[in-house]
Amino acid sequence: MPEFDGVLFSDLHLSEDSPELNALFEAFIDRVAGTPEIACLGDLTQYWIGKRHLENDFGQYINSLMTKLAKGSDRAIWVPGNRDFLFDTQARKAGYEVYGNIYEGRFAGQRVALEHGDRFCSLDRKYQRFRWWFRKIPWRFLEIFVSSKRGHRWALKIRSKSEGKTARKNPSMFGIQSEPVERLVARGAETIVCGHVHTPFTRDYQSGERHGRLHVMGDWHEDGSVVCVVKDGEFKLMTFDGDNFMDFEAPTEQKIFMPSAEASVSGH
Numbered sequence: 001m002p003e004f005d006g007v008l009f010s011d012l013h014l015s016e017d018s019p020e021l022n023a024l025f026e027a028f029i030d031r032v033a034g035t036p037e038i039a040c041l042g043d044l045t046q047y048w049i050g051k052r053h054l055e056n057d058f059g060q061y062i063n064s065l066m067t068k069l070a071k072g073s074d075r076a077i078w079v080p081g082n083r084d085f086l087f088d089t090q091a092r093k094a095g096y097e098v099y100g101n102i103y104e105g106r107f108a109g110q111r112v113a114l115e116h117g118d119r120f121c122s123l124d125r126k127y128q129r130f131r132w133w134f135r136k137i138p139w140r141f142l143e144i145f146v147s148s149k150r151g152h153r154w155a156l157k158i159r160s161k162s163e164g165k166t167a168r169k170n171p172s173m174f175g176i177q178s179e180p181v182e183r184l185v186a187r188g189a190e191t192i193v194c195g196h197v198h199t200p201f202t203r204d205y206q207s208g209e210r211h212g213r214l215h216v217m218g219d220w221h222e223d224g225s226v227v228c229v230v231k232d233g234e235f236k237l238m239t240f241d242g243d244n245f246m247d248f249e250a251p252t253e254q255k256i257f258m259p260s261a262e263a264s265v266s267g268h
């Protein structure tokens with residue numbers, strides 16, 4: 001009998017340089033094996049360059065873990081993040097239903113909207129402009145000509161230009177804004193789940209007569225992660241420490257992001 005009816009997670013940022021996080025993800029997969037509904041809401045890896053990522057051991061490793069996770073479920077959903085939107089073909093082959101930006105529909109018996117969360121940061125104009133043109137690049141065509149070596153070099157270069165660290169120090173300006181979430185509530189979402197901003201919280205929104213609850217999951221740290229679980233129709237954030245799931249007392253607003261060591265999730 002599975003422990004949960006559904007499990008959602010995001011923002012692991014796995015790479016060949018994160019053996020502890022990779023081990024935590026393996027433990028997570030073993031622990032949630034057999035959960036009927038699974039959703040990964042993006043930024044599974046530090047970046048993903050497309051099918052050529054499978055040319056190295058790490059790419060194969062991620063692919064096999066994701067396949068294993070999907071196989072144990074009745075239904076697995078993939079919504080990409082800003083760093084791994086080129087994982088879609090691999091996700092489909094690994095057994096996931098793949099969505100471009102958002103999944104709107106039923107999940108574990110509830111009406112939900114599932115996103116990565118970057119589109120909710122609507123005041124981060126520089127990022128939204130970047131997102132708009134960067135997704136328009138014909139990557140599927142380019143990947144035929146770009147070697148994996150060059151692809152990794154480009155991805156690392158672009159990552160090095162990201163201003164995410166600075167943006168996360170100013171959540172009111174660069175974080176999740178109410179309007180895009182309220183639009184989903186207006187469209188009928190009762191539960192909205194996302195990640196991206198790296199500081200977990202749970203907040204209620206209203207649009208007219210309609211009410212919806214947003215759960216924002218955390219980014220993964222060596223000692224744990226804040227993921228979202230569903231049991232008997234109730235969605236809640238929980239901490240997973242490699243062995244157990246523990247209740248997480250979610251704040252109701254986005255906090256200022258504190259990098260790595262300061263941001264231990266185990267103390268919550």
Ligand code: LP5
Nearest residue numbers: 047049082083127130151154155158159161162163164167
């Ligand atoms: O990702 P994170 O958490 O650091 O910050 C995000 C926003 N940044 C990004 C950029 C991504 O990190 C980089 C993604 C790499 C994808 C790999 C593609 C594979 C290529 C395949 C080759 C075959 O999304 C950041 C937000 C923050 O979230 C909070 O919301 O603020 O946005 C920015 O930093 C805005 C910047 O304008 C982004 C500028 C990137 C640099 C573009 C230069 C392009 C030069 C091309 C050189 C080859």
Ligand code: MN
Nearest residue numbers: 043081082196
């Ligand atoms: Mn992200």
